[in-house]
Amino acid sequence: MRRWIRSGRLKATRIGTQHMIDEDDLAHLTGDATLPIPAPWQRTATGERMPDVVDAIRSSRASR
Amino acid sequence: MRFGLRAPLADVLVVDAAVVITACLSETGLKALGREELVAPHLMWSEASSVLHELRWRKEISGELANIALKRLSVAAVSPRRPKGLIEEAWRIADRLGWAKTYDAEYLALARILKCRLLTTDAKLKAGGSSVVGVIGPAEL
Numbered sequence: 001m002r003r004w005i006r007s008g009r010l011k012a013t014r015i016g017t018q019h020m021i022d023e024d025d026l027a028h029l030t031g032d033a034t035l036p037i038p039a040p041w042q043r044t045a046t047g048e049r050m051p052d053v054v055d056a057i058r059s060s061r062a063s064r
Numbered sequence: 065m066r067f068g069l070r071a072p073l074a075d076v077l078v079v080d081a082a083v084v085i086t087a088c089l090s091e092t093g094l095k096a097l098g099r100e101e102l103v104a105p106h107l108m109w110s111e112a113s114s115v116l117h118e119l120r121w122r123k124e125i126s127g128e129l130a131n132i133a134l135k136r137l138s139v140a141a142v143s144p145r146r147p148k149g150l151i152e153e154a155w156r157i158a159d160r161l162g163w164a165k166t167y168d169a170e171y172l173a174l175a176r177i178l179k180c181r182l183l184t185t186d187a188k189l190k191a192g193g194s195s196v197v198g199v200i201g202p203a204e205l
């Protein structure tokens with residue numbers, strides 16, 4: 001993570017000895033945002049494909 | 065908090081909005097999580113209902129599915145918890161992990177205070193939060 005900050009790939013604000021980062025920026029860099037979910041959770045109650053819930057939460061928080 | 069009147073702490077599981085929303089939208093609902101006492105900070109209900117509303121607003125899910133999920137959320141067997149010091153602990157965890165926001169830290173803080181694990185579908189939360197408290201995904205249940 002320090003390498004990403006030093007190279008400018010990850011935005012960070014330094015406060016004392018700590019780097020403050022935005023979780024959304026980190027999520028964009030790391031990819032694979034959702035852990036494996038059991039088969040019954042991969043389809044919705046109405047038969048649609050499960051939306052990307054983790055991404056929806058991150059987007060919702062970012063736009064508050 | 066009346067710890068003595070509740071189930072042993074080892075049987076308690078904190079759930080975050082990601083796992084609850086996924087379960088509420090799914091074919092089977094929250095049944096898969098029936099073995100443990102599920103708890104969450106009040107934040108979870110605000111996040112879950114707002115995200116469901118936004119998913120419908122963006123037409124990523126149908127109105128019918130949004131209604132099913134909202135109904136499940138409103139009757140979900142998840143107990144709201146706000147132990148003393150929750151916000152302060154979330155603040156400390158966000159500081160420790162270098163996070164700008166305290167949303168994820170609040171779920172970790174509740175699990176830490178209750179001495180139990182956090183269940184999430186969020187890989188980033190698991191990767192970052194595992195240094196603070198036990199964080200598991202649905203496949204580890």
